[in-house]
Every structure is written in C-alpha cells, then in structure tokens.
Amino acid sequence: MKTANSMSMTFSALSENEAFARVAVAAFVAQLNPTLEELTEIKTVVSEAVTNCIIHGYGEIEGDIYLQCKILGDSIELVVEDHGIGIDDLDLVRQPLYTSRPELERSGMGFTIMESFVDEFAVESVVGKGTKLRFKKRIRTPQSATHHEV
Amino acid sequence: MKVQIETMNRGAMMVATLHGELDHHAAENVRGTLDREIEATKVDCLILDLRGVTFMDSSGLGVILGRYKKMQAISGELVVTSLSKPVERLFEMSGLHKIMKIYKDRETAIKALKEVTK
Numbered sequence: 248m249k250t251a252n253s254m255s256m257t258f259s260a261l262s263e264n265e266a267f268a269r270v271a272v273a274a275f276v277a278q279l280n281p282t283l284e285e286l287t288e289i290k291t292v293v294s295e296a297v298t299n300c301i302i303h304g305y306g307e308i309e310g311d312i313y314l315q316c317k318i319l320g321d322s323i324e325l326v327v328e329d330h331g332i333g334i335d336d337l338d339l340v341r342q343p344l345y346t347s348r349p350e351l352e353r354s355g356m357g358f359t360i361m362e363s364f365v366d367e368f369a370v371e372s373v374v375g376k377g378t379k380l381r382f383k384k385r386i387r388t389p390q391s392a393t394h395h396e397v
Numbered sequence: 398m399k400v401q402i403e404t405m406n407r408g409a410m411m412v413a414t415l416h417g418e419l420d421h422h423a424a425e426n427v428r429g430t431l432d433r434e435i436e437a438t439k440v441d442c443l444i445l446d447l448r449g450v451t452f453m454d455s456s457g458l459g460v461i462l463g464r465y466k467k468m469q470a471i472s473g474e475l476v477v478t479s480l481s482k483p484v485e486r487l488f489e490m491s492g493l494h495k496i497m498k499i500y501k502d503r504e505t506a507i508k509a510l511k512e513v514t515k
C-alpha cells in the first residue's frame with residue numbers, strides 16, 4: 248500500500264492568512280485533479296474553518312492555527328485546529344444562521360457550508376483549550392482514480 | 398488582497414462592482430467603502446454587481462446582508478447581479494436568494510428598477 252502524502256503548516260491567526268491557507272491547500276490537492284467545483288468547495292471549507300479560528304477561537308488574542316492535509320487514495324483529509332477559547336455547546340453553534348457575533352455582521356453559515364461541502368465532518372472542542380475540525384472529502388473525478396492507480 | 402470596488406451613480410441608483418476575493422479579510426474594507434458611498438450619495442437603490450468576485454465565503458454573505466439591511470433602514474433597496482455558480486449556491490444555502498432580488502446582469506437590474514420607479 249502506498250503511504251499517505253501529507254502536509255502540515257502552522258501560521259499566525261491573522262486575516263491576511265485566510266487567502267494563503269486556502270491557496271496552499273488547493274495547490275496541495277491539485278494532484279488529485281479535482282474539478283473546479285470541488286476545488287472551490289475545498290477552498291471555501293478552509294476559508295470558513297480558518298476564519299472561525301481567527302474571529303471566534305482567538306478574537307483579540309494572538310495565536311497560531313495548525314492545518315494538516317492528507318491525501319489517501321482519492322480522498323483528502325483536512326484538520327484545522329486552534330488553541331483558543333473553545334466551544335461550549337456544539338449542537339447550538341452548528342445550527343444554520345447561529346452566530347455568537349452578530350455585531351460583526353457574521354452570517355452564521357460557516358458550519359452549514361463546511362458540512363455540506365465535505366463527506367465527513369467532526370468537531371472536537373474543549374472550553375479554554377481550543378477547537379479541532381476534521382474533514383474528509385472524496386474527489387470524484389474519474390481521472391483522479393486512474394491517475395492514482397498508475 | 399483587497400477587493401476593488403468601482404462605483405457609478407445613475408440618479409437615485411448606484412452600481413457598485415466588486416472585483417476580487419470576498420472573504421473575512423476583505424470584508425471590513427468593502428463594508429466601509431460601501432457605507433461611505435451610501436451615506437455620501439444618498440441613493441435609494443444600490444445595485445451590487447458581483448461579476449468580478451472570484452471567491453466568496455460566508456463572510457461575504459454577512460457583508461452583503463449587512464448592506465441590504467442598511468438600505469432597508471433608509472427605505473432603500475439593494476439588489477445583486479452577476480452571481481457566479483458558487484456564489485449563487487451560497488445565496489441559496491443561506492436563504493439570501495429569498496430575501497433580496499437577484500438579476501443576471503446589471504443592465505437587467507437597471508431596467509427592472511427603472512420600470513418600478515416610473
């Protein structure tokens with residue numbers, strides 16, 4: 248069996264890095280030949296996850312964001328983690344349109360968008376310690392399967 | 398990366414065309430620029446042309462909804478035009494497509510809005 252191809256990066260929780268994170272992940276997963284639609288979905292998921300770490304996880308506090316991406320066959324696994332304030336009620340925050348920061352004009356759609364753009368999604372969070380999001384997404388393009396069996 | 402905004406006034410209407418990636422980082426500047434224009438021009442209809450938006454996430458939805466509410470608060474209107482497929486999908490997921498009018502391009506929007514005000 249082929250070993251997984253993986254990458255990881257740690258970067259400052261600054262909004263300037265939102266574009267950097269989604270472009271880096273997109274470049275890494277490009278080897279699976281995703282469609283433009285799949286690539287947009289992946290970039291959107293990264294953007295939502297990283298933005299949440301910055302706004303909600305750390306807020307005014309400085310901190311780092313830890314991102315890992317693995318390619319396993321025709322699937323990608325993505326982990327985005329912060330060591331910020333954590334989430335108390337996971338069921339509540341995952342509801343569409345829920346936001347704890349309406350004064351920042353947040354739409355409360357981040358979790359809903361992330362869940363619908365991936366195949367598997369899990370959140371682990373400890374109040375005062377931080378939040379870890381795990382995603383799995385299969386790249387469905389036929390080329391990617393042949394590409395990887397070679 | 399900054400979102401570029403071009404504005405054009407047509408009487409009581411303003412067309413604002415956005416170019417770039419509308420994420421949380423870009424949101425603050427977009428909000429500030431549009432709010433300043435709305436206040437300075439006192440238009441009662443803002444047409445937001447999204448043809449140049451190459452990426453958008455839920456932060457973009459927040460800014461657009463915020464400007465929609467601002468226009469409503471002054472008894473004005475905000476409509477959007479030229480949504481890419483991915484942006485349209487976000488509008489549908491969030492229900493924004495049921496709240497605000499969406500036109501295929503700015504010309505269609507201008508025409509439709511002129512007919513209303515006639």
Ligand SMILES: Nc1ncnc2c1ncn2[C@@H]1O[C@H](COP(=O)(O)OP(=O)(O)O)[C@@H](O)[C@H]1O
Pocket residue numbers: 295299300303304305329331332333334340341345346347348353354355356357358359378455
């Ligand atoms: N990394 C995080 N750390 C702490 N709280 C979070 C984190 N991510 C999300 N949340 C909480 O979940 C809520 C919903 O998130 P989301 O659906 O992305 O909406 P929004 O970002 O627009 O508020 C946030 O308002 C916040 O309270």
Ligand SMILES: [Mg+2]
Pocket residue numbers: 295298299356357358455
């Ligand atoms: Mg969010």
